Each structure stands twice: as structure tokens, then as C-alpha cells.
Amino acid sequence: MTSRYRALLIAEAANPEWVSVPLVGWSLANAIRSVADAHIVTQVRNKAAFERAGLVEGRDFTAIDTEALMKPLWTIIGKLRGGAGKGWTTVTALQSLFYPLFESMVWRRFGKQIRAGEFDVVHRITPLSPTAPSLLAGRCARAGVPFVVGPLNGGIPWPRAFTRERHQEKEWLSYVRNAYKAMPGIKRTWRRSAAIIAGSRHTASELPEGARGKCIYIPENAIDPARFADYGQPDRYARLDLCFIGRLVPYKGPDVAIEAAQDLLRAGVARLTIIGDGPMMADLKALAARLGVADAVTFAGWVEHREVPEIARDKSVFLFPSVREFGGGAVIEAMALGLVPIIADYGGPAEIVTGETGFRLPIGSREIMRDRAAQVLAEMAAEQHDLAAMAARGRARIDALYSWERKAAQVVEVYDWVTGKRPDRPDFGF
Known part of the structure; x- marks a missing residue:
């Protein structure tokens, strides 16, 4: 490589001050910034934390405001999930249904630049769930810009001996979780993505046969x-x-x-x-x-x-x-x-x-x-x-x-593959 990639990083959930998915989204996106000319697109609720971390809106990141929909959605989620910290499958399912609005607003803001070739790659980091379809995958493919999705993770079945715990967590929807695989939007996402980063071997095994040739295993988490x-x-x-x-x-x-x-x-x-x-x-x-x-x-x-x-x-x-x-x-x-x-x-x-x-x-x-x-x-x-x-x-x-620095370097190798700078699909030997 003689130059850094121009990457548009989609990280709806990314926050350096939170834990779980938002921390993963922030940590990976920020690490990629050190090895690529990357611009992060996130949800407006993360704006203040980005700025406290030293990033400048417009230069380093763009905050997309979907609060008009998300605030009432979180009220609904709070009533349906069965209690604080419970019903995560229900939460993920409802978020996945409404996530396309975020991507449509991202396209409205960056579609012209993507079509003009101002980005070498578009990479959706979050949502981590494989149940969230992406309309950007198809639009980037038509524009001739590689679209990378992941790390995707989740959906590990509940062990049979822990049914009581499953019910205590209000995981009723987990019984029909695999229905997402039949959604047309999911199938189009796998077909039109240039690469799919799987954050776990289980998630990689859930991909349809035709998508596995695009799959690279890079564990979801890392450390500073x-x-x-x-x-x-x-x-x-x-x-x-x-x-x-x-x-x-x-x-x-x-x-x-x-x-x-x-x-x-x-x-x-x-x-x-x-x-x-x-x-x-x-x-x-x-x-x-x-x-x-x-x-x-x-x-x-x-x-x-x-x-x-x-x-x-x-x-x-x-x-x-x-x-x-x-x-x-x-x-x-x-x-x-x-x-x-x-x-x-x-x-x-x-x-x-x-x-x-x-x-x-x-x-x-x-x-x-x-x-x-x-x-x-x-x-x-x-x-x-x-x-x-x-x-x-x-x-x-x-x-x-498992350092974020190492993970960013692995992601760049994925970019090398989808842009034709290396002929073989990366394998990092985990």
C-alpha cells in the first residue's frame, strides 16, 4: 500500500463512554481512523461523547439525528422487553426493523459522495447483529464501491439445560429468532456486500452457503x-x-x-x-x-x-x-x-x-x-x-x-482484498 484508504465508517451505536456494543463500535471505528482516512457516521446521541473524545463534527464524524423516531421506539421497547436489562432479542428485533431509516438518512447525506468515488470503501461496523438488513449494501454495489459489514455477532442458542434462565430473561422471541434469515433484505445484504466480517464462529456458521466465501472471522472484542x-x-x-x-x-x-x-x-x-x-x-x-x-x-x-x-x-x-x-x-x-x-x-x-x-x-x-x-x-x-x-x-x-490496533490492521487487510490489492481472502489464524 502506498496510501491510506478513504473509508466511510457506519457506526450507529458507537460511544467511548458506554459499554457493550457502543464501546465496540467506538473502539473499532477509532482504531481504523489511525490507519485510514476515515469518517465516522453515528447517531446523534453519541455526538457529545465524540466531542469529549476530541473529534470534530464535520471533519471527523457526522451525527445523524433519528431521535424523532427512536425516542418513542425506546418507550415501546421499555414496555415490551419485560424489565430493565431483559428481553434483548426483542430489543434487537425492534431496532432492526427501524434501522433502515438511519441508513436512508446516511445515503441522503453521503450518497452523492459515494457515487462520485470519494470513498474507497464503506464499512458498516454497527449494528453487530446479523438480523439488521442494509440498504447501503446494494446502493454501494451499484456505485462500484465495496461495502463491508461487521463484525457481526449474536444469536448463540440458549443451552437446553438453561430454559429457566431463558424465561427469566424474557427471551420469548429467541424461539423464533432464525426467522430473520428469510427476510429479503437480509438475503440482499449478504449478496451485495463485498465482505462479511464474522465476530464469532457461530455467526459465521449461520451465514448461507453463498455468503461464506465472503466471510472473514475476526473476533468482535479487543482491548486497549x-x-x-x-x-x-x-x-x-x-x-x-x-x-x-x-x-x-x-x-x-x-x-x-x-x-x-x-x-x-x-x-x-x-x-x-x-x-x-x-x-x-x-x-x-x-x-x-x-x-x-x-x-x-x-x-x-x-x-x-x-x-x-x-x-x-x-x-x-x-x-x-x-x-x-x-x-x-x-x-x-x-x-x-x-x-x-x-x-x-x-x-x-x-x-x-x-x-x-x-x-x-x-x-x-x-x-x-x-x-x-x-x-x-x-x-x-x-x-x-x-x-x-x-x-x-x-x-x-x-x-x-486481541488489541484494537491489531484489529484495525486486520480490517485494512480486508479492505485490501475487496479493493483488489490482494488476491486471497485474509485468514488471521485465530
Whole structure:
């Protein structure tokens, strides 16, 4: 390459001050700005945060105002989802139905420039959900400008043994989620996109056969290494200082973590810090008291995302038996901090953690996962595993594959492919 790509980045959800999808949207778009002449298009609710991050509207980004529709839509979503933080399949479905309005306004603002060839590539980063069709894919194809979509992620089926948790999360619509594949707009999106970045192997497997030749696997999440440079004290692996990070809801398994560790907690061999808040908080505290381990369990409550490393970096083990994780961002961050992960062998975390860097619990009933986690913890207490060595291998894996800088470089290789600068489809060896 002799010049930087002129890229129009579509990131309806992108915000440096939020977490989950908006943080992914912001982090990837901002990283691409460092390796391409990129202009970000986002929704107006993110404008102030972009400006606080030092970006200038008109020069670095454009904010599209769809609030006239989105405000009443969020009122409707709030009534249909079944409670705060629940019914995410319902939320995604309703957002996908109304998302085309955003893209139509993007085309109204940038269509003339796209047709005039002022951009080498148009890349839709968010929505991450593969259920959101794109009208830009076809319009860019007709204009002769490659359209890249992704990373796409989501839709991991609920494990059969966790139907109760599925219902507690009000995930009724998840039973018919795959109906989106029959939507004409989705089929046209796959057909007219030049490349599809899959954020998980499951999402890649859901693509129709004709689209898989366009698919490149690049995991959804990554880290900013500057935030994870302090690995804590070397002697932390001489003790079992366990950590759970996440929303306190049944499918994340904070109760499984407490029960699995109870013998070691009661014996004073281990301690457990739970970072996060949610509807299970009172029940978890009662569980710890009932098991006689309350003095060994610290409930840190809700913590600002940027402050989590300060609490977690001196822990030795990340005990996270969540059964439905798409991207596994918390696992990546924990490994970057030098924690050895114990995770469910399912979804995004299972694609991140190897046998050399952590432990994967067989996906089964709650009791099977609890007992296997207890066995792993007992082995750790008996010093049957070299935690320091596993942590070092985990950090090396994250440093090599899961930084936003590395991910931006991978995206540029995708741009090379769709613009004809390289003949072969990229494969990054995850």
C-alpha cells in the first residue's frame, strides 16, 4: 500500500463512554481512523461523547439525528422487553426493523459522495447483529464501491439445560429468532456486500452457503493495551484470589461461582470478589451467608468500566461460568490483566480461551458446571496447575491477537482484498 484508504465508517451505536456494543463500535471505528482516512457516521446521541473524545463534527464524524423516531421506539421497547436489562432479542428485533431509516438518512447525506468515488470503501461496523438488513449494501454495489459489514455477532442458542434462565430473561422471541434469515433484505445484504466480517464462529456458521466465501472471522472484542499494562504483583498466583465480573443475572452464573468455590472459601484457602450489580444481588448475599462464606466474598457492586482493572489486576483467577456470551469482552480483559479464566465451553469465551491459557467447563446442567468448576479450583488449591505460566500465555495470546490496533490492521487487510490489492481472502489464524 502506498496510501491510506478513504473509508466511510457506519457506526450507529458507537460511544467511548458506554459499554457493550457502543464501546465496540467506538473502539473499532477509532482504531481504523489511525490507519485510514476515515469518517465516522453515528447517531446523534453519541455526538457529545465524540466531542469529549476530541473529534470534530464535520471533519471527523457526522451525527445523524433519528431521535424523532427512536425516542418513542425506546418507550415501546421499555414496555415490551419485560424489565430493565431483559428481553434483548426483542430489543434487537425492534431496532432492526427501524434501522433502515438511519441508513436512508446516511445515503441522503453521503450518497452523492459515494457515487462520485470519494470513498474507497464503506464499512458498516454497527449494528453487530446479523438480523439488521442494509440498504447501503446494494446502493454501494451499484456505485462500484465495496461495502463491508461487521463484525457481526449474536444469536448463540440458549443451552437446553438453561430454559429457566431463558424465561427469566424474557427471551420469548429467541424461539423464533432464525426467522430473520428469510427476510429479503437480509438475503440482499449478504449478496451485495463485498465482505462479511464474522465476530464469532457461530455467526459465521449461520451465514448461507453463498455468503461464506465472503466471510472473514475476526473476533468482535479487543482491548486497549495501555489500560491493561499493569499485571499486578507476581506473588498473586500463590493464592486463590478469585474474581467474577458481570451483570448479576442467572445466566451469568454468579451463584454457580459462589457454590463452586464454597469449600475453599469456607476453609480460608480462597477469596472471591464479585464485581457487578443486578437483580440477584440480595439473593447472592443471602447465599453466601447461608453457605457460611460471607466473610470470604466481597461484593464490589457496580463499578465504572474504566475502574475495573484497578480492582481485578491483583486477582489470580477469573471465575466466569456464564452460559450465553457472544463476544467475551470480559474474558479478554481478564486475561490481559493476567487472570487465569474458568469459563463455559460455549460461545465467545470458548473461542478465546485455549487449554494452555485457562479452563473450559463442559456445557451441561448448572450442577455439572458447578461440580467441574469446584474440581478445577481444588486442583488449583493443590498446586496441580502452574497459574503464573498459564496467565503469561494468556497475556501473550491477547497481546498478539486481541488489541484494537491489531484489529484495525486486520480490517485494512480486508479492505485490501475487496479493493483488489490482494488476491486471497485474509485468514488471521485465530
